[in-house]
Amino acid sequence: MGPKPSTDVGPSWSIVLKGVASDGFSTLGCSLCDQLRPRGRWTTFRGAGHKYNVKNPIFRSSPVDPHYSDYLIFEGISVDEAGKQCYLDVHVAYKQARLNAIEYLKNFGYTGEQAYMLLSTAPVEGRVSGVVDIPNACATLAIPTGLFEKPILPI
Numbered sequence: 001m002g003p004k005p006s007t008d009v010g011p012s013w014s015i016v017l018k019g020v021a022s023d024g025f026s027t028l029g030c031s032l033c034d035q036l037r038p039r040g041r042w043t044t045f046r047g048a049g050h051k052y053n054v055k056n057p058i059f060r061s062s063p064v065d066p067h068y069s070d071y072l073i074f075e076g077i078s079v080d081e082a083g084k085q086c087y088l089d090v091h092v093a094y095k096q097a098r099l100n101a102i103e104y105l106k107n108f109g110y111t112g113e114q115a116y117m118l119l120s121t122a123p124v125e126g127r128v129s130g131v132v133d134i135p136n137a138c139a140t141l142a143i144p145t146g147l148f149e150k151p152i153l154p155i
Contacts, residue, residue: 068123068144072152074101075129078137085135090128093139097126101141108152122147 045058052058076096078089086092098119105115123144130138145152 066146068146070145071125071142072145073140073142074098074104076100076139076141078135087135088131088137090131090137090139093137094126094128094141097139097141101143105152108148108150118147119143 043060043062045060048058049055074097076093076098078086078093079096080086080092081096081099101119102112102115105118106112110118119141125140125142127140127142128137129140130136143152
């Protein structure tokens with residue numbers, strides 16, 4: 001059956017465990033959506049799946065400040081640390097982008113652990129940038145430069 005629901009999750013906890021909402025759509029954490037909706041983080045368009053023939057929920061994010069417009073972007077491809085080609089593996093590509101960002105931030109006084117924690121908590125943007133360039137997949141990690149008190153752009 002799964003874990004006992006906590007009191008802050010509410011009655012929809014069993015829907016999340018089953019993974020299917022009452023309307024037949026995957027919930028992607030329905031109770032989580034219900035918890036966050038009153039706080040204004042995102043809106044779920046209920047019933048939009050049926051109307052627009054979409055299988056999964058459609059979300060709209062609410063305005064969240066601060067907004068960043070300047071990013072430093074790191075790229076990774078699907079070649080692991082040992083130089084092994086991991087044919088179109090986007091997980092390896094994103095890991096390489098993260099490792100590149102961590103190594104770069106170490107040049108600005110951060111330890112590897114601090115850089116890792118920064119990337120884990122900051123509003124970074126991770127994207128799969130390409131899986132068509134055989135044999136490499138490409139992923140990028142964008143860090144908002146406005147997070148830093150000192151400039152971190154390459155000279």
